[in-house]
Amino acid sequence: KKLKTLCLSLQAKMSRPVHSRRLEGVDKNIWVEFVKLAATYSTVNLGQGFPDFPPPDFLKEALMTALSGENHMLHQYTRAFGHPPLVKILAQFFGKLLGQDLDPMTNVMVTVGAYQALFCCFQAFVDEGDEVIIIEPFFDCYEPMVTMAGGTPVFVPLRPKAPENGKMMSSADWKLDSAELASKFNERTKAIVLNSPNNPLGKVFSQEELELIADLCVKHDVLCISDEVYEWLVYDGKEHIRIASLPGMWDRTVIIGSAGKTFSVTGWKVGWTVGPNRLLQHIRTMHQNSVYHCATVAQEAVAQGFQREFMLYGKPDSYFVQLPKELQKKRDCLVQSLDAAGMKPIIPEGTYFLLADISNFKSDVPDNPNSDEPYDSRFAKWMVKNKGLAAIPLSAFYCTAHKNNYSHFIRFCFAKEEATLKAASDILQKWKQEKTSP
Numbered sequence: 239k240k241l242k243t244l245c246l247s248l249q250a251k252m253s254r255p256v257h258s259r260r261l262e263g264v265d266k267n268i269w270v271e272f273v274k275l276a277a278t279y280s281t282v283n284l285g286q287g288f289p290d291f292p293p294p295d296f297l298k299e300a301l302m303t304a305l306s307g308e309n310h311m312l313h314q315y316t317r318a319f320g321h322p323p324l325v326k327i328l329a330q331f332f333g334k335l336l337g338q339d340l341d342p343m344t345n346v347m348v349t350v351g352a353y354q355a356l357f358c359c360f361q362a363f364v365d366e367g368d369e370v371i372i373i374e375p376f377f378d379c380y381e382p383m384v385t386m387a388g389g390t391p392v393f394v395p396l397r398p399k400a401p402e403n404g405k406m407m408s409s410a411d412w413k414l415d416s417a418e419l420a421s422k423f424n425e426r427t428k429a430i431v432l433n434s435p436n437n438p439l440g441k442v443f444s445q446e447e448l449e450l451i452a453d454l455c456v457k458h459d460v461l462c463i464s465d466e467v468y469e470w471l472v473y474d475g476k477e478h479i480r481i482a483s484l485p486g487m488w489d490r491t492v493i494i495g496s497a498g499k500t501f502s503v504t505g506w507k508v509g510w511t512v513g514p515n516r517l518l519q520h521i522r523t524m525h526q527n528s529v530y531h532c533a534t535v536a537q538e539a540v541a542q543g544f545q546r547e548f549m550l551y552g553k554p555d556s557y558f559v560q561l562p563k564e565l566q567k568k569r570d571c572l573v574q575s576l577d578a579a580g581m582k583p584i585i586p587e588g589t590y591f592l593l594a595d596i597s598n599f600k601s602d603v604p605d606n607p608n609s610d611e612p613y614d615s616r617f618a619k620w621m622v623k624n625k626g627l628a629a630i631p632l633s634a635f636y637c638t639a640h641k642n643n644y645s646h647f648i649r650f651c652f653a654k655e656e657a658t659l660k661a662a663s664d665i666l667q668k669w670k671q672e673k674t675s676p
């Protein structure tokens with residue numbers, strides 16, 4: 239009897255593969271790995287992109303009112319494609335920015351963060367055999383999201399050019415080669431992903447660069463998935479230009495945004511898509527068959543936040559004016575600390591990230607030519623374990639084939655309290671002293 243039970247239990251054990259083919263090759267995730275490392279070892283975390291300062295009071299108050307006010311229906315489901323007050327104000331706001339008359343019900347859809355908006359786009363538009371152009375370095379989820387949809391990512395790098403007369407490098411020194419970009423478009427190209435301002439480099443694409451991309455999209459009848467989550471975080475008087483506003487682009491562009499980045503509330507996970515109904519109708523189909531509905535109270539509070547910003551647009555009290563001002567100071571502070579320590583920073587024109595060159599630190603963390611792991615990844619792990627400072631390796635933002643071409647930079651997030659940035663500066667300073675003293 240015992241033998242029979244054993245045989246049965248062996249038979250009952252599943253032996254066939256359980257995962258779907260679309261999961262093959264997409265199981266590793268840089269954030270899972272580096273967030274864990276930072277939590278275990280870091281004393282100063284400039285790794286993952288989130289502010290450690292509080293969100294604005296008006297937004298917290300709006301959430302409190304939504305939670306404890308009289309309208310108890312805010313605790314129940316709302317409209318699947320976006321809470322009406324939120325889609326209405328988003329349509330008004332983006333309508334003004336784009337010079338378009340937007341219908342809140344068909345030109346805007348709310349998502350669970352920009353992440354879900356991206357996922358919906360790739361699922362809605364990409365088929366087996368379709369190619370999607372991704373500009374490197376890129377926010378890492380684009381690649382697995384394209385492959386999970388059955389598409390093929392085609393990568394084109396931004397190429398750095400050393401600045402003249404010993405000036406510090408800027409994210410503007412990283413440029414697309416127009417002939418190289420044009421060579422990636424063909425009859426299989428379905429879409430291009432544009433991320434301006436760009437994570438991790440902080441590049442804000444110029445009018446000329448956007449026109450180049452737009453002309454190619456129009457010429458080859460290609461969609462543009464425009465990830466603009468850092469749209470308000472631009473510095474030094476630079477302007478964020480929306481590619482959807484260029485000739486021929488509105489009809490083929492989906493704009494993606496995030497309240498997480500806009501109002502410093504990454505944990506709320508409220509995002510949106512804005513675009514023509516002929517594109518958004520398919521995003522709605524994807525959404526209704528997966529997530530269906532996003533948290534009502536958070537949408538209500540974000541709607542209130544946008545109402546306020548609509549009234550104060552361009553005025554000194556606007557959060558969209560104040561936040562970049564504050565962040566520019568933080569950027570300059572981190573740039574100075576890194577430069578003083580010999581970790582050459584690339585000055586970002588936008589976002590709350592910057593890259594720093596670690597070439598001068600090879601003596602502390604020697605290269606290992608026999609390792610498959612890119613140098614910057616080993617360096618970032620060593621730094622968090624030995625110095626308590628967390629950052630993200632740039633190679634994480636490249637496809638496998640190109641990782642080793644860009645493996646001597648690490649990305650720091652500077653959306654941090656003054657005290658956090660000071661602590662990072664102290665670590666770097668001490669490290670420099672240890673390096674220079676015999």
Ligand code: PMP
Pocket residue numbers: 287350351352353354377433437465467495496497498499504507508509
């Ligand atoms: N796109 C980019 C470029 C990002 O950096 C992020 C967040 N790091 C997202 C999308 C995802 O945004 P959310 O948190 O709203 O999902």
